[in-house]
Amino acid sequence: xxxxxxxxxxxxxxxxxxxxxxxxxxxxxxxxxxxxxxxxxxxxxxxxxxxxxxxxxxxxxxxxxxxxxxxxxxxxxxxxxxxxxxxxxxxxxxxxxxxxxxxxxxxxxxxxxxxxxxxxxxxxxxxxxxxxxxxxxxxxxxxxxxxxxxxxxxxxxxxxxxxxxxxxxxxxxxxxxxxxxxxxxxxxxxxxxxxxxxxxxxxxxxxxxxxxxxxxx
Numbered sequence: 001x002x003x004x005x006x007x008x009x010x011x012x013x014x015x016x017x018x019x020x021x022x023x024x025x026x027x028x029x030x031x032x033x034x035x036x037x038x039x040x041x042x043x044x045x046x047x048x049x050x051x052x053x054x055x056x057x058x059x060x061x062x063x064x065x066x067x068x069x070x071x072x073x074x075x076x077x078x079x080x081x082x083x084x085x086x087x088x089x090x091x092x093x094x095x096x097x098x099x100x101x102x103x104x105x106x107x108x109x110x111x112x113x114x115x116x117x118x119x120x121x122x123x124x125x126x127x128x129x130x131x132x133x134x135x136x137x138x139x140x141x142x143x144x145x146x147x148x149x150x151x152x153x154x155x156x157x158x159x160x161x162x163x164x165x166x167x168x169x170x171x172x173x174x175x176x177x178x179x180x181x182x183x184x185x186x187x188x189x190x191x192x193x194x195x196x197x198x199x200x201x202x203x204x205x206x207x208x209x210x211x212x213x214x215x216x217x
Contacts, residue, residue, distance in 0.1 A: 092193025
């Protein structure tokens, strides 16, 4: 039982860390705020982390009701979520940012200075469709067929830990980016993308297994 919880905790944290991609967010933050004074950078970071954290926590607890409202099964959502995560992972491995997380219009509107902390840095850069889908799928797994308080605590802890690491990296973004450079950031993003692709495939496999059990047996 303890080993299963540890395995779930590792998978959960890695999945959230990979999909939030603090390294990619840090790279975008450096470019976005290069003309900002230090105080304004701090306010942007605070708003971004707060917006992303609240969004992920809300969907973690409310997202499951979507299954009941739309009559969607958990296996179907796992398959759809896995496909979405794989498209994001593929973009990361190609050195790009998925269009589901950031659009050209978002970049133009980012000139709103402090508002950029909420959109597009907090949402959808960090708490985009992929991250929202991930927490919903994980919470569904922890809630079905019965609530597993240990797994739910792990999910909440992983969200907070990921956001905490992101907060530290953003505050140290200029220093870190100066050391690893743009190419280093891209290399790390590709590695994270590969890990995320494997997790996405695992979501699809679990979804197919669940569908077989639910509909064909």
